[in-house]
Amino acid sequence: MxxxxxxxxxxxxxxxxxxxxxxxxxxxxxxxxxxxxxxxxxxxxxxxxxxxxxxxxxxxxxxxxxxxxxxxxxxxxxxxxxxxxxxxxxxxxxxxxxxxxxxxxxxxxxxxxxxxxxxxxxxxxxxxxxxxxxxxxxxxxxxxxxxxxxxxxxxxxxxxxxxxxxxxxxxxxxxxxxxxxxxxxxxxxxxxxxxxxxxxxxxxxRIKKWHKALLPFTIITVVGTMNSELTTVMLGFFGFEESIGYFRVAVTGMTVLALSLTAVNSVSGPKIASLYKQKNLDETQNVLTQSVRLSVMTSVPLAGFLILFGEYFISFLFGKEYIPAASILSILCVGQIVNVSMGSVGLVLNMTGNEKFALRAQLFNLVLMIGLLVTLVPFYQGIGAAIAVSSGMVFWNLLMAYDVYRLTGLKTWIRF
Incomplete structure (x- = not known):
């Protein structure tokens, strides 16, 4: 807290x-x-x-x-x-x-x-x-x-x-x-x-050991960051600088939704690494369950508010000239709801020594994102970019949640 x-x-x-x-x-x-x-x-x-x-x-x-x-x-x-x-x-x-x-x-x-x-x-x-x-x-x-x-x-x-x-x-x-x-x-x-x-x-x-361990983490981060920044770069590549402004305004609203998950990951990451190393799976599962519940309870109601009243929210805060960002925000909120509800999937794979499966999901997502961005951005600009981002977010969360359960027996998704 x-x-x-x-x-x-x-x-x-x-x-x-x-x-x-x-x-x-x-x-x-x-x-x-x-x-x-x-x-x-x-x-x-x-x-x-x-x-x-x-x-x-x-x-x-x-x-x-x-x-x-x-x-x-x-x-x-x-x-x-x-x-x-x-x-x-x-x-x-x-x-x-x-x-x-x-x-x-x-x-x-x-x-x-x-x-x-x-x-x-x-x-x-x-x-x-x-x-x-x-x-x-x-x-x-x-x-x-x-x-x-x-x-x-x-x-x-x-x-x-x-x-x-x-x-x-x-x-x-x-x-x-x-x-x-x-x-x-x-x-x-x-x-x-x-x-x-x-x-x-x-x-x-132990530089050789650290470099060897760093490689999968590096590739995961590179691919993950490309997934998040590629949208802006693609909009800029096609010359839609105004759409970048709308998209970044929408992303600003969406990042608020991920706040609880980011905070929970900051706390639970070291705990998961230590508990899993000690083979204390019951306590690891308890950390994950409590974490995802907290994330969902704080994020989903806010997501509903932004979907319903996003136009008023953006107009009031950023000005009427940014109203086109409201539609982008609504699409991004849908993907973010899935992201929060599936829990700390990438974190668990990284902290339990299963980085290569997180990398696989990120690579699949990158390919999907590139295909969707190239297809949708030239015609729908910011809306197309939002659809690509949310689709990728849903895809890799589901894939990594499945991998976490298959490899460790841990359930990261929301359960009441």
Whole structure:
């Protein structure tokens, strides 16, 4: 409940920030800004892909058995890994920009936003380390609380108390400032939770083992992130920047529905890893049952509200110019209801050593998504994108829930 409370505040700040950005920029420029942020997210994938899941699982097990030397080695190795891979990602994104892959407006934004790549990687690593020490409430602070609050405060000051107009370029600079500020707090929290375990410990490295374990997690995250960001990129590829603005407004509403599931996963991930390692299946099932019940009770009523009154909700918050996003939101809500009702399917597969089956489901979903996006987006734009996203969400949830039950005997879906 503490984690949910933190995330409620964080999502509230994110929602207010999105409203401010959308109103200040208008659908087309807001869509361009969203397009660039999706490109940066994809560029940051090699930096963050799979590492948080690996860190949570390994740290939970090392602390369980008091393996402090391995824990110290893992922490040092993961920090170097993020820095090194970030440099490669920056070089690639800079090269693509210089080759004029995008138009000048998008290119200028991308070149000013590349610093977000190592910042996203560092914040993701910090959160995973803190969560691995069973401190999910602290793990949320840098990325989900401080970064959006800093962005909201700075953008609000510029919007309400200065004569300057907010532009997509300024929003990029605001995001960089917010991420840097959050990263400093994350460093302090990581030092606080790890100092007793690694203070005077000589690190032991098992880099080959970690890289081998990281590979399936990495592929899963890459495919999963592509599933979520591909829609924006596809709309931008076909030149529907205004539709990107509508779609991102709708996604902002949908993410509120996933809040409880995200919070529950933050708490239950380390518990599932530890309990399953101890072969305590009854207690693992109890964690899953309670988690999905909490997620459904908090999310489904809100989904019903957004489906029935989404047009009024969007018009009131974002302005009448974004009313076309209401239909997109309703379609996304249907998929999100299924997502929440099926429980923590991907998390359970990852935490129980069955990453390859989560990967299989994500790959199938990616193929399905690409086919639906290519077919529907050119004709139906944002509506087609929403249908593709919801269809994929239903498909991979059902497939992974079946795999969890078949492989572990655990039931992740809602049961009363």
């Amino acid at each position: 503490g984690t949910i409370g933190i995330q409620l505040g964080a999502k509230g700040a994110t929602l207010v920030t999105a409203i401010l950005f959308a109103r200040a920029l208008g659908p087309e420029e807001f869509g361009r800004y969203g397009f660039v942020m999706s490109i940066i997210t994809l560029a940051a994938l090699p930096t963050v892909a799979g590492l948080p899941q690996l860190l949570v699982r390994e740290i939970s097990q090392y602390t369980l058995y008091g393996q402090n030397a391995l824990l110290s080695g893992l922490l040092k190795w993961s920090n170097r890994y993020v820095l090194l891979i970030s440099m490669f990602s920056i070089i690639i994104i800079y090269t693509l920009a210089v080759l004029n892959l995008w138009d000048e407006a998008v290119k200028a934004l991308i070149l000013s936003a590349f610093l977000l790549i190592p910042l996203k990687g560092g914040l993701s690593r910090q959160g995973a380390v803190i969560n691995g020490f069973h401190r999910p409430e602290l793990a949320q602070l840098p990325t989900l609380v401080l970064a959006p609050i800093f962005a909201l405060l700075v953008s609000s000051w510029l919007y309400f108390y200065t004569s300057e107009d907010l532009t997509s370029q300024k929003l990029v600079y605001i995001q960089i400032f917010a991420h840097i500020s959050a990263a400093f707090l994350g460093i302090m929290i990581v030092n606080l939770v790890t100092r007793q375990s690694v203070a005077i410990t000589t690190p032991i490295y």
